[in-house]
Amino acid sequence: MQVNFQLFDRSFLLAVRESFIALLPFLLINALLALFPVLATVLAPELSVYDAFHWFEGISDTLGRLFPLLAMLSLSYHFAKYLDISAVASATLSLCIIFSLHVHTSGGLVFSDYLLEVLGDPRMVITPILAAYIMRHFLKFPQLHMVRSAEISAYLSQHLNLIIPMVLTYTLVVLILKAMSLLLVLGISPMVDAVGEFGPMGQLVFRVLLTHMLWCFGVHGDNAFLLLIGDDNGLRYLAPNLTFSEFMDLFVLLGGSGATIPLLIAIFLESRDEQSRHLAKIAVPFSVVNINEILIYGLPIVFNLRLAIPFVLLPCLNVLIAWMAISAGFLSFDGKPFPWVTPLFLNGWIASGGFTVVALQLFLVTVGVFIYRPFIRKYSALADTNQYDRELIKRTELQTDIERMAERQYSRNQSETLAASRNLERTVREVLSGELLVHYQPKLKLPGQEVVGFEALLRLKDADGNIKGPWFIDNFQRAGYSHVIDRFVINTVAEDLRRWQAAGFSPKVSINLDPNNLNDVLMLDRLRTTLGEFAHQVEVEILERAFMRDLQGINRAIAQLQALGFRFLLDDFGTGFSSLSLLTQITVDGIKLDRSILGKTDTDQGRVLYRQICQLCKSLGFQLVAEGVETPSEASFVADAGVDYVQGWLYAKALPQARAMEYALNHGKITPNDLDTI
Structure with a gap:
């Protein structure tokens, strides 16, 4: 654990964590909008004839498609903040790069289709990170600065000096992303073909294992998986009236990637770390609608070997148990749809119209709690006794406090500068009059x-x-x-x-x-x-x-x-x-x-x-x-x-x-x- 944290720059961890935490209000609002049609269908099906009902369905789908773009902008802002570069330059550069990756040499593609293609690109997550670090590197070379004179304003000088580093960064990042995509596809394709021979269960385990391992490195697992595989098999039927995606939502995720509802319960049962318990309390309402970024980036699970093991292995175990239950004929489904934000147990009741699925979900949660408990116990004990962790928490809290004060001071200075500018303008006018x-x-x-x-x-x-x-x-x-x-x-x-x-x-x-x-x-x-x-x-x-x-x-x-x-x-x-x-x-x-x-x-x-x-x-x-x-x-x-x-x-x-x-x-x-x- 100590080695893992020392390998990664603190600014990277903080920037990733804060980038997704900043989007939590958006995610929660979108989840509530998606949940409303589900509840209306179950409790008041007569509402489905109204336009408002379909508006809620459409707006949730639209906002959901915007999430990768918002994540890219949030990452651009936070990495720019921690790396001390221009946030506007970082965001615009990331937008230019991601749109350039989808330029078509042949015509016929309408803009709406082109935009959907761009919005579905999971490389949006890694693009702002690469762009920020590479641009910061180029900015260190004064030879790349176009302006060195003190005769013009510092603000103008700063942005003129961004031109050459931005051009170089744009070129380099586009080449890196294209090369990475090609290499990953070439490397993954044989593995995908091999996994396909194992049938639906083998494909499920492979997908769950790969996506959760990617999550442990701060990468959005599902989006990255789609980039590697090329298409989503989530709409394929795994069992009568049950698609792959519905199987994942019902039996594997259980509160979000990593089955984090059992993790929450384990924290409340075992953790002696007040910070973790407080974070868990905040995460409860989000986990109910399967949003778990607070736990992934807040505990964190990212780059945390102590919690990454159950985070990856528990969903794989859930796949095996649920697959055996379905294969044995213990479960049946009536095909009623439900979105991914539907709370646990409610989605099981909707999918089956009974309590057999709910009972299996309850069993999986119980098993998950027992799996997470020893890891949380160890994590909590190490948090209490390990000097490195204590110093890490102190430094992180200190850095956070300093950054908050710096932001306040920056805002205060900006306000004072604006007020001084206005005051100076009035003064000059009065003197000249x-x-x-x-x-x-x-x-x-x-x-x-x-x-x-x-x-x-x-x-x-x-x-x-x-x-x-x-x-x-x-x-x-x-x-x-x-x-x-x-x-x-x-x-x-x-x-x-x-x-x-x-x-x-x-x-x-x-x-x-x-x-x-x-x-x-x-x-x-x-x-x-x-x-x-x-x-x-x-x-x-x-x-x-x-x-x-x-x-x-x-x-x-x-x-x-x-x-x-x-x-x-x-x-x-x-x-x-x-x-x-x-x-x-x-x-x-x-x-x-x-x-x-x-x-x-x-x-x-x-x-x-x-x-x-x-x-x-x-x-x-x-x-x-x-x-x-x-x-x-x-x-x-x-x-x-x-x-x-x-x-x-x-x-x-x-x-x-x-x-x-x-x-x-x-x-x-x-x-x-x-x-x-x-």
């Missing part, structure tokens, strides 16, 4: 409170003429539009500096750039070319997080621009990381103390902290700017603490370019010495 502006908040030198410069701050004038703050900055940064904002600020500041220069006014101006752009060669070139002539008047404010991402790279960029005359300030110190060790590793000229730490100076601890920060920064050679000064008491405190420059609403809010110059000229003249020292 308004007017972007740059306003300037005065920066004053202590102790004389002379205006020596400004901080350039982005503003938005909406369609109604209202001036708003840059509420859209975060959305633009997340969407990767920060370059647009930075270019606008740089260009606008350059224009305003020229206007001021023409008026004989030469203040210093500090600008805020997205920290992600400071290492961008194009952004550095723009600073040089656009503001280079005003370099000695321009300060660039940098957030702490820029240094945390790439300290050496940012320091190199700063050094290049400082050589041209640009100055740099560490912005919002006191928020974010606020790492004191960072102060010894950066090459900025000054530090701006955030309003958040000034707001805490109403306590003794806050005042001590502010003074100590000022003393530390001054001792390291940094000039200090206090942001957010709003009251005279705060202004007096920061001056006493050693701050060099202040800005805040106490002095002025951000002003348009012309009013900013007017404000500065009314509060003192800017001298060359101020330009050199700020």
